[in-house]
Amino acid sequence: MENKALDELATEMYEIVHELLKKYQFRDRNQICCHDITVSQCYVMSELKTAPLSMRSLANALFLDISTMSRVVDQLQKKGYAEREQDPGDKRIIYVSLTESGKKLLSEIEENLIASEKEILQQISPAARHSVLFVLRELEKSVAGWQHHCCVVPGKNQSIS
Amino acid sequence: MENKALDELATEMYEIVHELLKKYQFRDRNQICCHDITVSQCYVMSELKTAPLSMRSLANALFLDISTMSRVVDQLQKKGYAEREQDPGDKRIIYVSLTESGKKLLSEIEENLIASEKEILQQISPAARHSVLFVLRELEKSVAGWQHHCCVVPGKNQSIS
DNA sequence: TTGATTTATTTGCACAATACAACTAAAACG
DNA sequence: CGTTTTAGTTGTATTGTGCAAATAAATCAA
Incomplete structure (x- = not known):
């Protein structure tokens, strides 16, 4: 039961972190590359x-x-x-x-x-x-x-x- | 005063997010690239x-x-x-x-x-x-x-x- | 309907990112 | 002093990336 919950948390965490990574990487590309x-x-x-x-x-x-x-x-x-x-x-x-x-x-x-x-x-x-x-x-x-x-x-x- | 605090939070957040990005990107490279x-x-x-x-x-x-x-x-x-x-x-x-x-x-x-x-x-x-x-x-x-x-x-x- | 414009995708091109392997040079070790 | 380890660079090959040009299909305007 406890483990089941942890697996679900881990899965959800994977998805959110994935989204965050994508968005932050895009922000960095956008804000850094307009400099030299x-x-x-x-x-x-x-x-x-x-x-x-x-x-x-x-x-x-x-x-x-x-x-x-x-x-x-x-x-x-x-x-x-x-x-x-x-x-x-x-x-x-x-x-x-x-x-x-x-x-x-x-x-x-x-x-x-x-x-x-x-x-x-x-x-x-x-x-x-x-x-x-x-x-x-x-x-x-x-x-x-x-x-x-x-x-x-x-x-x-x-x-x- | 409120603004000052927000600036400090933003600076700290920048640093932590930067570290997290780096480490998660490394994890992805490491765990994905050993596949095809x-x-x-x-x-x-x-x-x-x-x-x-x-x-x-x-x-x-x-x-x-x-x-x-x-x-x-x-x-x-x-x-x-x-x-x-x-x-x-x-x-x-x-x-x-x-x-x-x-x-x-x-x-x-x-x-x-x-x-x-x-x-x-x-x-x-x-x-x-x-x-x-x-x-x-x-x-x-x-x-x-x-x-x-x-x-x-x-x-x-x-x-x- | 036909010609102009917009939209979706691919290709050409140039350059950056990346790793591994081979190489050079210096330090450390015995 | 010779061998081994360590730090860094360079050669090579692949991928990632965006912009611009090309192509093809759809849409829009008379």
């Missing part, structure tokens, strides 16, 4: 927002192969939004960081994305908004936990550092 | 689960250009998972439907995806599970409402039928 950048490029820039990262850390953070990473960074570098810098200690490691213009562009885009979240939140009753955030936080933790115990990243040798 | 199919192809099959759709309806449902649709359907057809059929009334319209083997494959994949949602749900306290579903439903409605009043689909001439 693609969705993948923007995702990479987001990861670099707080600190430079090595190629492998970037790839791990985005669950992508390191060769894919290398090429996306090529694009960003060509456009002047990111820079590569060799680690002076370990010369194998390349750190990627945002340039000033990269930071500026990212801020603009994130401002738009946050504005759209705000509009979405405004369609939810003020009383319920905090519970939405609470639930999303919980869900994010669960998904993270689930992935940790069950998945492997494409590039295999992930140090997850 | 890509993520985009699977998304198309999902749309066809309940009934055949015209090319344009498919493209609208997935927020993609109709030319992209045409090609993804090519792939599915080549693999024997989908079929095209001309509408006998209006000969411009092509209906796409799943073949038997397409339905079978989709069931298998969805079973896996639902199983992973179940594992994710199990990491959430039983008491909280219903509220997770409730909140996701609300959020989905809000995002749908937001897109309705603010966005346009790539193919432009959307009849949204």
Whole structure:
């Protein structure tokens, strides 16, 4: 009985999450690509927002192969939004960081994305908004936990550092 | 004061949704691509689960250009998972439907995806599970409402039928 | 009815995303 | 010092994507 209910919840959750994914991906495409950048490029820039990262850390953070990473960074570098810098200690490691213009562009885009979240939140009753955030936080933790115990990243040798 | 709080919620929501998107996209890549199919192809099959759709309806449902649709359907057809059929009334319209083997494959994949949602749900306290579903439903409605009043689909001439 | 317009789809084209495998270079290990 | 591991790039192939042009069918207007 308890299990039956859980199966039904899981099925419903699959459907809703599927819809949400679709709609949010569309929003991202729509709001990011009218700037000078693609969705993948923007995702990479987001990861670099707080600190430079090595190629492998970037790839791990985005669950992508390191060769894919290398090429996306090529694009960003060509456009002047990111820079590569060799680690002076370990010369194998390349750190990627945002340039000033990269930071500026990212801020603009994130401002738009946050504005759209705000509009979405405004369609939810003020009383319920905090519970939405609470639930999303919980869900994010669960998904993270689930992935940790069950998945492997494409590039295999992930140090997850 | 009220506005300030809303801005903060929106910012936090942006960050959490971003993380969730990333992780769920990775899950989809991981769980779908070990079958005989890509993520985009699977998304198309999902749309066809309940009934055949015209090319344009498919493209609208997935927020993609109709030319992209045409090609993804090519792939599915080549693999024997989908079929095209001309509408006998209006000969411009092509209906796409799943073949038997397409339905079978989709069931298998969805079973896996639902199983992973179940594992994710199990990491959430039983008491909280219903509220997770409730909140996701609300959020989905809000995002749908937001897109309705603010966005346009790539193919432009959307009849949204 | 016929010519113009709209609508549904496909194709041509160009480029981005992606992974795997092969390669290079540097570090670590014994 | 030679072997192995690690970080990154490049070659190759496939898919995804959108815009524009082409095609074909339906609709609309005189």
